Amino acid sequence: xxxxxxxxxxxxxxxxxxxxxxxxxxxxxxxxxxxxxxxxxxxxxxxxxxxxxxxxxxxxxxxxxxxxxxxxxxxxxxxxxxxxxxxxxxxxxxxxxxxxxxxxxxxxxxxxxxxxxxxxxxxxxxxxxxxxxxxxxxxxxxxxxxxxxxxxxxxxxxxxxxxxxxxxxxxxxxxxxxxxxxxxxxxxxxxxxxxxxxxxxxxxxxxxxxxxxxx
Numbered sequence: 001x002x003x004x005x006x007x008x009x010x011x012x013x014x015x016x017x018x019x020x021x022x023x024x025x026x027x028x029x030x031x032x033x034x035x036x037x038x039x040x041x042x043x044x045x046x047x048x049x050x051x052x053x054x055x056x057x058x059x060x061x062x063x064x065x066x067x068x069x070x071x072x073x074x075x076x077x078x079x080x081x082x083x084x085x086x087x088x089x090x091x092x093x094x095x096x097x098x099x100x101x102x103x104x105x106x107x108x109x110x111x112x113x114x115x116x117x118x119x120x121x122x123x124x125x126x127x128x129x130x131x132x133x134x135x136x137x138x139x140x141x142x143x144x145x146x147x148x149x150x151x152x153x154x155x156x157x158x159x160x161x162x163x164x165x166x167x168x169x170x171x172x173x174x175x176x177x178x179x180x181x182x183x184x185x186x187x188x189x190x191x192x193x194x195x196x197x198x199x200x201x202x203x204x205x206x207x208x209x210x211x212x213x214x215x
Contacts, residue, residue: 049114049115049116049117050114050115050116050117051116051117051118051119052091052116052117052118052119053118053119053121053189053190053191053192054091054092054093054118054119054120054121054191055090055091055121056090056091057087057088057089057090057091058086058087058088058091058095058116059085059086059087059088060073060085060086060087060099060101060114061084061085061086062084062085062101062103064084065103065105066105068105068106069103069104069105070082070103070104070105071083071084071101071102071103072101072102072104073086073099073100073101073102074099074100074102075097075098075099075100076097076098080099086099091116091118092118093118093120095116095118096116096117096118097115097116098113098114098115098116099113099114099115099116100112100113101113101114119188119189119190119191120191121188121191121192121193122146122149122186122187122188122191122192122193123144123146123186123193124185124186124193124194124195124196125142125144125145125151125184125185125186125193125196126142126143126144126196127140127141127142127143127184127196127197127199128140128141128143129141129199129201131202132201132202132203132204132205133204133205134204134205134206134207135204136204137178137201137202137203137204138178138200138201138202138203139172139173139201140172140173140176140199140200140201141170141171141172141173142167142171142173142184143171144171145167145170145171146186147169148188149186149187149188150186150187150188151167151184151185151186151187152184152185152186152187152192153165153182153183153184154182154183154184154185154195155180155181155182156181156182156183156198157180157181162182165182176200176201178200178201178202178203179200179201179202179203180200181198181199181200182198182199182200183195183196183197183198183199184196184199
């Protein structure tokens with residue numbers, strides 16, 4: 001009988017000890033809180049390749065990355081700009097190439113590349129005028145004629161484009177209206193030269209009459 005009472009006493013003691021230590025409680029033991037680290041992506045930039053004509057303006061602009069952002073434009077090892085905008089007022093063929101934009105903010109850096117292609121402008125047409133004679137109207141020739149370019153003729157009086165004029169393989173201009181003043185410019189790959197000097201063809205000189213008068 002004493003042995004049974006001893007066992008009950010031991011069990012009761014263990015039960016009370018477990019209650020005191022909260023091991024039988026329905027409450028969940030709180031877990032230590034984890035530190036949440038939010039990943040911040042670096043600022044991004046997005047640019048497309050562009051093609052310009054020689055002599056045009058190049059303007060590249062970075063998207064605003066917010067307060068504290070810094071910008072740098074480079075071409076090869078050369079820094080071209082340290083602000084959002086890169087501007088070259090009159091581009092040359094040597095300005096073609098890969099430009100890299102570097103944006104830095106909050107210690108994060110991102111880059112974007114853009115290829116700038118520069119098409120060469122065709123040469124301004126140079127002209128040679130043959131004066132009218134007693135047997136033929138005057139004529140005009142493009143001395144630096146290039147069959148790979150298109151030529152645009154403009155009537156200087158009306159400032160309108162004339163589509164009826166053609167050019168021989170020799171560069172001689174055909175179908176001009178005698179006495180009308182024109183300019184001509186060359187075009188290739190959407191790049192257009194400046195206008196030539198104004199020119200016109202003179203009408204054939206009148207042949208004097210040869211009349212013998214008898215006295």
